[in-house]
Amino acid sequence: MLMFAVDPRTVLLVCAALNLLLAGMLILVSMQAPNVKGVRQWALADLCMGLSMALGSQVQYPASPIYAIIGAIFLGLSVGLVYTGVLAFKGERVRRWIPALVAGAILFNNYIFGIIYFNAQIRISVNFMIVGGIYAICARALFIRIEQPLRTAYWLAAGSMGLFSLIAIARIITVLNSPAQDVSMFTTSGINPLVLLFTTLLQMSMSFAFILLVNYTLSHQLNELATTDALTGLLNRRNLETLANRQLTHSKRTGESLAIMMIDVDHFKRINDQYGHQAGDEVLRRLAGLMQSIVRGNDYLARYGGEEFCILLPATTEGQAYVLAERLRRLYAELIVPWQHHALGGTISIGIADSNGDAEDIPTLIAHADLALYDAKRRGRDQVITYTEYASELVRTKSHADAPDHAK
Numbered sequence: 577m578l579m580f581a582v583d584p585r586t587v588l589l590v591c592a593a594l595n596l597l598l599a600g601m602l603i604l605v606s607m608q609a610p611n612v613k614g615v616r617q618w619a620l621a622d623l624c625m626g627l628s629m630a631l632g633s634q635v636q637y638p639a640s641p642i643y644a645i646i647g648a649i650f651l652g653l654s655v656g657l658v659y660t661g662v663l664a665f666k667g668e669r670v671r672r673w674i675p676a677l678v679a680g681a682i683l684f685n686n687y688i689f690g691i692i693y694f695n696a697q698i699r700i701s702v703n704f705m706i707v708g709g710i711y712a713i714c715a716r717a718l719f720i721r722i723e724q725p726l727r728t729a730y731w732l733a734a735g736s737m738g739l740f741s742l743i744a745i746a747r748i749i750t751v752l753n754s755p756a757q758d759v760s761m762f763t764t765s766g767i768n769p770l771v772l773l774f775t776t777l778l779q780m781s782m783s784f785a786f787i788l789l790v791n792y793t794l795s796h797q798l799n800e801l802a803t804t805d806a807l808t809g810l811l812n813r814r815n816l817e818t819l820a821n822r823q824l825t826h827s828k829r830t831g832e833s834l835a836i837m838m839i840d841v842d843h844f845k846r847i848n849d850q851y852g853h854q855a856g857d858e859v860l861r862r863l864a865g866l867m868q869s870i871v872r873g874n875d876y877l878a879r880y881g882g883e884e885f886c887i888l889l890p891a892t893t894e895g896q897a898y899v900l901a902e903r904l905r906r907l908y909a910e911l912i913v914p915w916q917h918h919a920l921g922g923t924i925s926i927g928i929a930d931s932n933g934d935a936e937d938i939p940t941l942i943a944h945a946d947l948a949l950y951d952a953k954r955r956g957r958d959q960v961i962t963y964t965e966y967a968s969e970l971v972r973t974k975s976h977a978d979a980p981d982h983a984k
């Protein structure tokens with residue numbers, strides 16, 4: 577059995593100091609990341625845990641119960657704050673009275689079984705039951721499927737809390753099966769030293785996980801900002817080009833065709849001029865929603881700029897994209913956008929190109945779709961033109977122009 581070479585009270589004091597330091601760090605983090613919810617609660621939880629450990633290190637049961645009682649209040653507040661922090665972090669409704677309720681429950685238990693009917697086994701078991709139970713609920717809330725690297729932070733926090741709950745169960749079983757004089761936190765026999773060591777280490781690991789959660793959430797938010805368009809939530813142009821290059825390489829390897837659709841709202845300036853910029857924004861949002869509703873899961877949608885959108889269609893030919901584009905054009909023509917007692921309507925023009933032709937790279941493919949789009953505009957708008965159609969028309973008019981006068 578592992579033995580502590582140092583006094584358990586010293587361990588508690590050192591961990592108390594570390595918790596206070598981590599609390600300070602989380603307070604600074606919460607000031608830098610006000611839009612990540614829950615961090616303030618976690619900072620306060622660390623503060624309370626630090627105070628609880630510091631007071632706990634001074635407990636001389638049953639001679640001086642006051643440290644134990646105040647320590648228990650801070651312990652309850654800390655665990656309750658961790659729980660409300662997890663709720664806030666996940667964007668769920670936070671009931672502010674939860675920390676007070678947990679502290680009250682722990683205080684009641686310690687008062688009854690620490691002072692009125694002194695029974696260390698029941699007192700310790702109930703304390704561990706409350707703390708372990710709440711950490712188990714927090715662990716369940718954070719043990720979710722989520723993309724990396726966020727998953728590492730979620731699972732580190734969940735793992736620390738889950739492990740704490742398991743240790744709490746082990747502690748309850750041994751406490752209930754040990755003689756009363758052996759159950760104190762400071763008894764260096766049985767599993768007590770291990771419990772003290774692991775629970776304090778798990779407290780540290782939870783705090784590190786919270787810092788990691790904030791850090792990864794912030795970098796995730798930054799990444800979202802850098803890669804998506806704020807108005808429509810679609811990919812932005814830069815992100816689309818990166819994805820399109822990757823997709824083209826894949827298409828060349830598999831021999832599949834990659835289609836690109838460029839979509840532009842007709843006479844959009846008039847909507848802005850007549851109803852204002854916000855009405856224009858609403859039209860763009862509705863068009864984005866319409867596009868999202870008709871594409872497949874592996875297609876990419878992007879706002880290419882202003883009122884121009886782009887859809888990247890893997891494993892799709894120009895002809896197949898044409899069918900989809902026609903559907904989108906018709907749906908948009910039927911769409912009515914309600915705006916301040918007005919019903920806004922309009923049309924879109926679409927240009928399409930695919931990688932089966934002579935487009936070797938993404939800039940060329942986009943340029944081809946753009947040429948087709950502007951041909952659609954030139955021909956009177958509200959229509960879909962493919963690059964093949966545009967190019968053959970070009971050849972026809974050129975040969976017509978080059979033909980001798982008598983052949984025209």
Ligand SMILES: Nc1nc2c(ncn2[C@@H]2O[C@H](COP(=O)(O)OP(=O)(O)OP(=O)(O)O)[C@@H](O)[C@H]2O)c(=O)[nH]1
Nearest residue numbers: 840841842843844845846848853854856857882883
């Ligand atoms: N509301 C709003 N307007 C935008 C946004 N981005 C660009 N615009 C406007 O979109 C309009 C584009 O106008 P034009 O390029 O002349 O094109 P158009 O009026 O759609 O005409 P055609 O494309 O030739 O049919 C301009 O008035 C821009 O100010 C935006 O994010 N929101």
